[in-house]
Amino acid sequence: MMSDGENKWIGERTIRPDGADKVTGRAAFAADTAMPGMIWGKVLRSPHPHAAIRGIDTSKAEALPGVKAVVTAADIVDFPFDTPVPLGIQDMRWMCRNVMAREKALFHGHPIAAVAATSEAIAAEACALVEVDYEILPWAIEIEDAIKPDAPILHDFVKFDGKPSNISGKLEHVKGDVEDGFNEADVVIERDFTTRPVHQGYIEPHACLVSVAADGQTTIWSSSQGQFMVRAMTSMLTRIPQSKIRAIPAEIGGGFGGKTIIYLEPLATILAKKSGRPVKMVMTREEVMRATGPTSGSKSTVKIGAKRDGTIIAAEGTFYLQAGGLPGSPIRGATACAFAPYDIPNVHSLGYDVVCNRSKVAAYRAPGAPIGAFPVECVLDEVAEAIGMDPLELRLKNAAKEGTKAAHGPVYPVMGYAETVEAALAHPHSKAPLGKHQGRGVASGFWFNAAGESSAQVNVTEDGNVVVTTGHPDIGGSRASIANITAELLGIDYKRISVLIGDTATIGFSNLTGGSRVLFSSGIAVTESTGKVIDTLRARAAKIWEIDVDAVIWEDGEARPAGDNAGKFDPLTLEELAAKANAMGGPIGGGAQLNTVGAAGGFATHVCDVEVDIDLGIVRVLRYTSFQDVGRAVHPDYVEGQMQGGVAQGVGWALNEEYIYDKDGKVDNPGFLDYRMPVCSDLPMLDAVMIEIPNPLHPQGVRGVGEAPLVPALAAVSNAVYNALGIRFDSLPMSPPKVLEAL
């Protein structure tokens, strides 16, 4: 059912199913769970940024009264370096070393051992009693230091051009011939840029509670973006079969990609197994900042050539991204998304993955894409100025559209990029006057959007109401959208529908909440499941009326006779059919377990106004409007929420957020006071303009909306600062000290 103006529930701002629990403090997040006999786990972390581990002596820790178990890397399954073990986009070779240092500590904060004890205080005391024999090694934190010829090498097995190197991966996209293109250009602009690593910044630290029963049945409550990911990774690191692990998704207090991998779960599982007691582990904020996420810092060079009329003829980008202590930075997102909004005949995009002595990066909202888009969108701003063209008109002239072959390979389906630029051009914001020290910037961005595995079960209760279960953790209101879709399909009030997230034992496999996949994929699974329910309801009515099932339609929450039989029988409601369910063939329900396809990319264009306080160097965002092709806004509040949240994170990345390392290679700002995310008084209202170009490959027209809104924000802010000051900042963040220095 493609939605249109006739919809009753799709597009409605309904109350979310999990709302009442969340405003009353009842919602159970991972750290809110407890069990009888529960003990506490704590992690001992490396005090060094780079050190070989020559030996670990846990005997004193084990002897401390109250200590029930200790684990080290020796307890965790080892995946040797020479054989890749992919799991989704991760590799278990890196994962086994990230949850617990094996040969080496690779960053300050790297887990070395974990202890479970009867109190948190005793566990912490025991950690201090673990004796580790470190051989301290030279380290490299920044990209420049990691790729210079005499850099300390993190991993002997990593080779680049046949030599030991910290460059652990390379990705290239080529379209046409950029040299020919640059030769044809009237204007060529080339600039260098840097961005700093930024943390996902979820307010809920990682937490889990694990119980291992005497028969080996393992139950994990944890905060993650994927209970099936938790089950699979924990199984692989502990050799407990997946059938014996029940991973229960707690309510999740933000993730933004950072909870698409595990940290504590395998440690708590082994501690629980060894001690025979349920083990709870909760990270402190400092641990979150030192040892989880963030996304990569980067250095890049972007060169763009255009003709006088505004035709972009060639574009070249080279992107170095920090991976942290183990390989795997989001170079795919950077290299592909950087140029994706544009139809450019000649493109060369090149990405390098660089290991360095920082915590291993994790996905962060459109991983890599903001890093790729920032330099490109800044250079485009300069190109527009050089040829005397409005920066939005330049983007519109070169906008990719349906049928455009992207440099990263695909030919675009129906998409609404040009519409976002047109909407920005037509919006009053773009014409509003600006004052002294004020400026306006624009930028665009792209994110792939994912599809993949999704399962759903739709059951009709005996009293004629409905329970829907899906398998993706709800991180931003997806249950509300699923209620809208189910209500629309069944023709009943959304309040009669409960929506739950199943655990690994109660719902079929579903890929993690990531890639902006959830409503796309679960929308298809729920539509198919609900379709089966409706077919059953029609069949039951047909049986009661003794007519052919094809002569029964489902409309407005009831079965009605149609065709020649129209009006011959009184309609049968969902309640009436539910009451007769057992007499007419049994319980009514339908499920689907699918590998969904047909996701379509998301495009956004942002307009940002700033004012610079030239005495303090503070950049204040005065007004911000984002324009996005959202496919179909099944629940507009939560689509706008994604757009606004993405913008806020981008403003933080552009203006303040960065990791600061001290001279000893340690994170110097592992807390919210010094790692400065936007607070309420930093931001204005964030206007979100939803443009609905339905995805024809989705029953409700859905395309992912969660990640694209972060992508343009860095450059939109930067271009606004340029417009205000006439100074271009090629390095983020544009923090007050940096701005003051430039002034």
Place this chain on the structure above:
Amino acid sequence: MAKIHVSTTINGEPEEFLCAPDETMLDVMRNGLGLTGAKEGCGSGDCGACSITLDGTLVCACLMLAAEAEGAEIGTIEGMAEGEALHPLQQKFLEMAALQCGICTPGMLVAAKSLLDENPDPTETEVRFWLAGNLCRCTGYDKIVRAVLDTAQDLRETA
């Protein structure tokens, strides 16, 4: 170290507990009293997820020693609704989708109620500065600020 006996009032009900001298109010609430609505996001008073009121004043429970609750009146998110009747702020947060993941929501609501108790007619700027100690990473604050302003207006009109 001997534990301290504390007699206090939480959400209008008498409460007694034993705590270590260095134990925070947040830890006692969450681990001892079953009041897990307040969250620990930072443990350093920077995020506001553990916001409670102490004798009517907005504080971070992670920065308060549990022993300081002696003889005091504590208010938490668990005491905000009256039975099944949500406080107007809670209802408005639902209606205006002023939450995404919901981890900051209890603290945000306690802080917002504390604002409206003190200032029933706040400007947008006053709301933004009052809530500047409550971090939200999901929403960009837009819908939260609108919900607080809208509730304030409703309360003034029905007062």
